[in-house]
Amino acid sequence: MCGIVTAISTDNVVPVLLEGLRKLEYRGYDSAGLAVLHEDSLVRVRSAGRVAELATMAASRHLTGNIGIAHTRWATHGEPSERNAHPHVSAGLAVVHNGIIENYEAIRERLTAKGFVFESETDTETIAHLVRDKLNAGQPLLEAVRLTANELEGAYAIGVISEADPFTAVVARKGSPLLLGVGERGIYAASDTSALLQVTRKVVYLEDGDVAELKLTGYRIFRPDGSPVERTVTVSSLSADAVELGQYRHYMQKEIFEQPQALGNTLEMIAGGNTISPQVFGAHAGDVLGATRRVLIIACGTSFHAGLVARYWLESIAGIPCAVEIASEYRYRVSVADPETLVVVISQSGETADTLAALKHAKQLGMDKTLAICNVPESAIVRETALRFITRAGPEIGVASTKAFTTQLAALALLTLALAKINDRLTADDENTYLTALRHLPVAVTKVLELEPEIEQWAQRFASKQHALFLGRGRHWPIAMEGALKLKEISYIHAESYAAGELKHGPLALVDRDMPVIAVAPADELLEKLKSNLQEVRARGGELYVFADAGSEIPESDGVHILHMPEHYGMLSPVLHVIPLQLLSYHAALVKGTDVDKPRNLAKSVTVE
Structure with missing residues (x-):
C-alpha cells in the first residue's frame, strides 16, 4: 500500500519524484505529496487528489531541487485529506512513511509533553517529531533516523530529508518494501522497481531493519545496532515497456x-x-x-x-x-x-x-x-x-x-x-x-480470449444490476468465488459466490428476475448436479448466464444465456473458466464508468494488517 520515492541527484529531482509516483499509482492511494529542498529551504506540496493534480501544483510553483521525497497515501490513520497527506514535517524536516506504527499513541503522548504540536491525525507525524527530537539532542540525521526506527513498533518504510543536512537523505524499512536505485547521476529509493526504471535498473533490496544513507557520492547501509552491512546490487530484468499501457485502454x-x-x-x-x-x-x-x-x-x-x-x-x-x-x-x-x-x-x-x-x-x-x-x-x-x-x-x-x-x-x-x-x-x-x-x-x-465480443454484450445486459450471484461446483467453485470478487472489486456490483448445491440452504431466497446468476458449467463429473441447481434458479425467475463447455448440453432459452468455451480442459479447466469472468467484470466496469485499474478504497500491494 502507498508508495515512496526518494531522490538525491545532480539534476532536478521533481520530475523523477512525480514520474515515480505515477508508476506507483497502481498500488492504490487517496492523496499525494512531495517535499524538496529548494535553495536549502524545505518546500512541501500536497494534494487530496491524484498525482496529476500534484504535478500541476508543483509546476505552478516552479518547484525544483536536487533532493526530495514523495508519497502516495492510502489512508489508515485519519481521513483522506490534504492535512493528513504526506510528507509530514517538523521544523525543517520532512518524512514519508508506508505502513502502520502500532505504538504511535504512546510516542505521541510523550512528544506532546515535550511541546511538540501535532497537525494531523496520522501515525506518521509521530515519526517526524521523533526524528526532530533526536536532531535537537545533537544527533546527526542518519543516527536520528536509526534511533527513531528502533523505537517504532509495527511496519514501516521511511524516507527523511532535512534542511539541517541538505546533502543527505535517509531511508529505513521493516515489513514494508523499499529498495535503492543506483543511477549515474544520483541515488534513489522507492517502494517498487517500476518507479526507478526512468533513472536506473541497478537496484539494492533492503532487508528488514536496514537504514540507508543516500548521498551524491554513494550510499551506506546499516543494521539497527549501527553496524555497517553490504547488500548486493542487482540489475533488474524489468523493462520500462513492461509497465506501459501500449495499445490497451487499461x-x-x-x-x-x-x-x-x-x-x-x-x-x-x-x-x-x-x-x-x-x-x-x-x-x-x-x-x-x-x-x-x-x-x-x-x-x-x-x-x-x-x-x-x-x-x-x-x-x-x-x-x-x-x-x-x-x-x-x-x-x-x-x-x-x-x-x-x-x-x-x-x-x-x-x-x-x-x-x-x-x-x-x-x-x-x-x-x-x-x-x-x-x-x-x-x-x-x-x-x-x-x-x-x-x-x-x-x-x-x-x-x-x-x-x-x-x-x-x-x-x-x-x-x-x-x-x-x-x-x-x-x-x-x-x-x-x-x-x-x-x-x-x-x-x-x-x-x-476470442470470446470477448460476446462477453461484452453480456456485460451490457447486467451492468445496471445491483447484485449478482456466482455458482460453481467442485474445483470450479473457487473460480466462481474469484469471479464474484472481480465484479465487486472494479464494478462495485455486490456479488456473492456459492457452491451450487448450497442454493437450497439459503441463497435461493435472494433469486428473482433482478438477480443475475452466473454459473461456471464445465463438462465434468458434477455437471448433471449443476444442471439441477440451475433449474432451481429458473423456477424462481432468475436469469442465468452460463459459461459452459462445448459438451455441456445446456440449451439456451428465454432467461438462459449460454457462452460455449472452445474446449473442455479437464483438470486445468479452472484456468480457462476464470478468463471470461475476468472479461465480464472488466466490461461491466467499463459500462458503469468506474476506475478499472484503481478501484476505490483498495490497494494493490497490501503491506499493512
Whole structure:
C-alpha cells in the first residue's frame, strides 16, 4: 500500500519524484505529496487528489531541487485529506512513511509533553517529531533516523530529508518494501522497481531493519545496532515497456490479454520434456516434498482462491491432504503444528503483510518445510521460505489480479504433479498427458480470449444490476468465488459466490428476475448436479448466464444465456473458466464508468494488517 520515492541527484529531482509516483499509482492511494529542498529551504506540496493534480501544483510553483521525497497515501490513520497527506514535517524536516506504527499513541503522548504540536491525525507525524527530537539532542540525521526506527513498533518504510543536512537523505524499512536505485547521476529509493526504471535498473533490496544513507557520492547501509552491512546490487530484468499501457485502454485489459505469454513464460521449464522434476521448486525440493504428508496453503484474496483450487488437485491427484487458510485468520487462531506439513504461501507481490506474518508464525510453530509461490523473486516472502517457485507473469499493475492468478494456478498444478509422482500416484502416461495439457494452456487461453465480443454484450445486459450471484461446483467453485470478487472489486456490483448445491440452504431466497446468476458449467463429473441447481434458479425467475463447455448440453432459452468455451480442459479447466469472468467484470466496469485499474478504497500491494 502507498508508495515512496526518494531522490538525491545532480539534476532536478521533481520530475523523477512525480514520474515515480505515477508508476506507483497502481498500488492504490487517496492523496499525494512531495517535499524538496529548494535553495536549502524545505518546500512541501500536497494534494487530496491524484498525482496529476500534484504535478500541476508543483509546476505552478516552479518547484525544483536536487533532493526530495514523495508519497502516495492510502489512508489508515485519519481521513483522506490534504492535512493528513504526506510528507509530514517538523521544523525543517520532512518524512514519508508506508505502513502502520502500532505504538504511535504512546510516542505521541510523550512528544506532546515535550511541546511538540501535532497537525494531523496520522501515525506518521509521530515519526517526524521523533526524528526532530533526536536532531535537537545533537544527533546527526542518519543516527536520528536509526534511533527513531528502533523505537517504532509495527511496519514501516521511511524516507527523511532535512534542511539541517541538505546533502543527505535517509531511508529505513521493516515489513514494508523499499529498495535503492543506483543511477549515474544520483541515488534513489522507492517502494517498487517500476518507479526507478526512468533513472536506473541497478537496484539494492533492503532487508528488514536496514537504514540507508543516500548521498551524491554513494550510499551506506546499516543494521539497527549501527553496524555497517553490504547488500548486493542487482540489475533488474524489468523493462520500462513492461509497465506501459501500449495499445490497451487499461492495465487490467492489458494483463488479461498477457495471460497466454505469462503462462508460457511460467511453464517454460517443461516446454521440451515429458517429466516433472521436483527441482523446479529448489535444489533440495525432492527431499522436502518426499517427506511431505500434508499441505497447508496460506494466502489472501485472489491467491486464496488459487489455493482452494489446488486443494482439489492435491487431494484427488496427489493423494495429499490439504488445508487452505486465509492468512489474516491463521495467525490469530490456535492451530496444531505438524512438522511433516509443507506450508505453501502464495502472493503476487511477495510483500503481503498478513501472508508474511502467517508464514513466520508457522515457522515459529516448527513447520519449516516452506514453499513460496510468488511473482517477485526478491520479495520478503521468497527470502523467508526454503523452497520457491517464481511465476513469470511480469509486472501486474491493475489492482484486480488476473495474470498473477492464472500463473499461480499453473505453479500449483506443477506442485500437484511433483507430489503425485513422488508418492507413486502418477503413471508415465498420465504425467505426459498432464504436461502436454499444461504446455497447451497458452493456446487454449488465447482461444478463450476470442470470446470477448460476446462477453461484452453480456456485460451490457447486467451492468445496471445491483447484485449478482456466482455458482460453481467442485474445483470450479473457487473460480466462481474469484469471479464474484472481480465484479465487486472494479464494478462495485455486490456479488456473492456459492457452491451450487448450497442454493437450497439459503441463497435461493435472494433469486428473482433482478438477480443475475452466473454459473461456471464445465463438462465434468458434477455437471448433471449443476444442471439441477440451475433449474432451481429458473423456477424462481432468475436469469442465468452460463459459461459452459462445448459438451455441456445446456440449451439456451428465454432467461438462459449460454457462452460455449472452445474446449473442455479437464483438470486445468479452472484456468480457462476464470478468463471470461475476468472479461465480464472488466466490461461491466467499463459500462458503469468506474476506475478499472484503481478501484476505490483498495490497494494493490497490501503491506499493512
